[in-house]
Amino acid sequence: MLNIRDRMIQLLLVVVLFGGWELGVKAGMIDPFFFPSPLSIGGKVVEWVSDTSFYRHLNITVLETVLGYVVGTLLGVVIGVWLGLARRAARILDPFIKAINAIPRVVLAPVFVLWLGLGLWSKVALAVTLVFFITFFNALQGVREVNPVILSNSRILGASRFDMLRHVYLPAAATWILSSLRTSVGFAVVGAIIGEYLGSSAGLGHLIAQSEGNFDAVGVFAGIVVLAIFVLVIDTLLTWLEGRLITWKPKDGQERPA
Amino acid sequence: MSAYPRPVAADATTPRPLNSQPKVRIDNVTMSFGAFTAVRDVNLTVADGEFLAIVGPTGCGKSTILNAIAGLLKPTKGSITLAGKPVNGVSHDVGYLFQQDALLPWKTVEQNVELGLQFRGVAPDERARQSRAWLEKVGLKGFEKRYPHQLSGGQKKRVQLAQALIVNPEVILMDEPFSALDIHTRHLMQSELLRLWQENRKSVVLITHDLEEAISLGDRVVVLAAGPASTVVDSFSVDLPRPRNVAEIMMDPQFMDLYRKIWSSLKTEVEKSYAQHP
Numbered sequence: 001m002l003n004i005r006d007r008m009i010q011l012l013l014v015v016v017l018f019g020g021w022e023l024g025v026k027a028g029m030i031d032p033f034f035f036p037s038p039l040s041i042g043g044k045v046v047e048w049v050s051d052t053s054f055y056r057h058l059n060i061t062v063l064e065t066v067l068g069y070v071v072g073t074l075l076g077v078v079i080g081v082w083l084g085l086a087r088r089a090a091r092i093l094d095p096f097i098k099a100i101n102a103i104p105r106v107v108l109a110p111v112f113v114l115w116l117g118l119g120l121w122s123k124v125a126l127a128v129t130l131v132f133f134i135t136f137f138n139a140l141q142g143v144r145e146v147n148p149v150i151l152s153n154s155r156i157l158g159a160s161r162f163d164m165l166r167h168v169y170l171p172a173a174a175t176w177i178l179s180s181l182r183t184s185v186g187f188a189v190v191g192a193i194i195g196e197y198l199g200s201s202a203g204l205g206h207l208i209a210q211s212e213g214n215f216d217a218v219g220v221f222a223g224i225v226v227l228a229i230f231v232l233v234i235d236t237l238l239t240w241l242e243g244r245l246i247t248w249k250p251k252d253g254q255e256r257p258a
Numbered sequence: 259m260s261a262y263p264r265p266v267a268a269d270a271t272t273p274r275p276l277n278s279q280p281k282v283r284i285d286n287v288t289m290s291f292g293a294f295t296a297v298r299d300v301n302l303t304v305a306d307g308e309f310l311a312i313v314g315p316t317g318c319g320k321s322t323i324l325n326a327i328a329g330l331l332k333p334t335k336g337s338i339t340l341a342g343k344p345v346n347g348v349s350h351d352v353g354y355l356f357q358q359d360a361l362l363p364w365k366t367v368e369q370n371v372e373l374g375l376q377f378r379g380v381a382p383d384e385r386a387r388q389s390r391a392w393l394e395k396v397g398l399k400g401f402e403k404r405y406p407h408q409l410s411g412g413q414k415k416r417v418q419l420a421q422a423l424i425v426n427p428e429v430i431l432m433d434e435p436f437s438a439l440d441i442h443t444r445h446l447m448q449s450e451l452l453r454l455w456q457e458n459r460k461s462v463v464l465i466t467h468d469l470e471e472a473i474s475l476g477d478r479v480v481v482l483a484a485g486p487a488s489t490v491v492d493s494f495s496v497d498l499p500r501p502r503n504v505a506e507i508m509m510d511p512q513f514m515d516l517y518r519k520i521w522s523s524l525k526t527e528v529e530k531s532y533a534q535h536p
Contacts, residue, residue, distance in 0.1 A: 147358075149356050149358045149359070149360045150360055150361075150362060152325075152328075152330055152354070152356070152360070153354065153356060153360035153361075153421075154362070154373070154377075155330070155348045156328055156330075156348060156349070156350065156352060156353075156354045157350075157373050157374040157377055157421070157422075157425065158350040158374055158377035158378055158425070159373075159377045160377065163376075163377050167362065167365075167373070168362065171362070171364040171365075172364070174364075
């Protein structure tokens with residue numbers, strides 16, 4: 001826990017950083033064409049937020065992110081758990097998975113635009129390719145790293161294959177999967193934004209691209225700020241969800257010595 | 259004065275029928291892993307109601323034998339029968355007490371104890387009734403909703419004991435179950451185990467490197483040779499009266515006598531083992 005003094009230091013850092021920036025712009029030492037003043041960026045954000053058309057962009061980005069996230073995560077968990085259990089299939093598919101994972105996902109964006117058009121689905125597809133592998137590798141690892149003693153014990157206690165999946169593998173992998181869920185949220189946003197940035201008619205990425213086209217650095221920075229807040233909100237939601245789902249893990253300092 | 263309650267068993271004085279069909283029969287079993295042979299030509303039987311302790315130097319393949327009885331490992335040669343049936347695949351008729359923590363950390367104490375019944379399709383209220391009874395038996399009443407990480411080492415062992423015994427197994431297998439516990443907790447758990455065992459006298463196979471534990475718990479102590487290619491070298495019958503007080507039994511002259519006899523056999527093997535892996 002942070003105490004009040006630490007909080008004050010954090011606040012001081014923010015004031016020094018942004019105050020210095022603002023003063024630097026005012027004093028003419030920083031070129032506002034490249035680094036617009038924090039106040040003007042804040043003003044732009046407020047201007048956007050109070051304009052209803054902004055929410056159309058926000059909604060589209062949220063929709064793309066959520067769809068990409070959900071589809072990518074589901075595919076990742078299902079295929080990851082499957083290959084974690086099916087050793088032979090995993091051995092056979094391993095080089096293909098590595099090869100696909102080696103492709104920088106951003107270069108797939110034009111391919112998806114070609115296949116799926118400039119609308120929603122090309123962005124969802126890009127987000128899926130980014131999210132999938134993170135969840136996939138974590139689910140795979142989670143299933144493979146189950147304590148062998150627990151596996152033996154459950155088998156002797158009479159667990160069927162389905163019992164093993166439900167009572168042993170999935171709960172064991174859940175910690176890994178949940179931690180990957182938080183990492184992959186950022187990637188889902190990246191997928192959606194890059195897709196929009198490269199070609200779209202709406203969304204936060206579209207706003208940034210538009211501002212950039214007008215040499216409007218304030219707009220670009222305002223877009224970045226909005227995105228950061230966006231990701232923070234989702235991350236907070238997931239932290240809360242994780243706390244609700246994994247109740248069996250020791251919280252810090254709660255572990256008993258053997 | 260005894261620090262532990264003296265258990266009272268109805269059949270403490272009556273001899274057990276050792277002539278009936280053996281519960282576990284190990285016939286000429288050889289266990290190899292690639293070029294490495296852990297145990298070779300092991301012959302061993304465990305009578306109904308017999309408490310068999312197996313001792314041997316580290317790395318002599320004690321656990322391998324236990325895992326073969328449980329069906330977790332398949333013998334390279336030879337056969338194993340359990341209650342008259344050949345072991346083929348993981349056996350559900352054994353209760354296995356592992357050395358390590360084998361509880362499912364994401365389940366509560368109660369859910370862990372119920373697991374074997376749940377896998378057998380027992381109805382939830384019957385499961386709850388039996389698990390409550392077992393938790394009371396092992397002295398963990400009131401801990402039902404705890405998670406394993408909230409328990410001490412001894413408490414976790416008690417949960418494991420209840421988890422293994424609730425399914426009423428034909429044979430109880432124990433792989434150095436108390437070796438990770440401190441000496442006082444270990445003595446407490448050992449007398450607890452004897453108390454539970456005396457209620458219905460299942461056959462037990464206990465693996466240990468602690469000769470004191472082997473003698474104070476077992477009806478018979480078997481000594482295994484130093485590995486690799488370990489085999490049975492000696493078998494000693496322990497005719498100390500039951501119920502026994504594990505914390506004080508080592509002061510008994512009969513105990514010391516047995517200890518000396520078995521140790522002289524075990525010592526040779528331990529020395530051999532040290533010569534191989536100093």
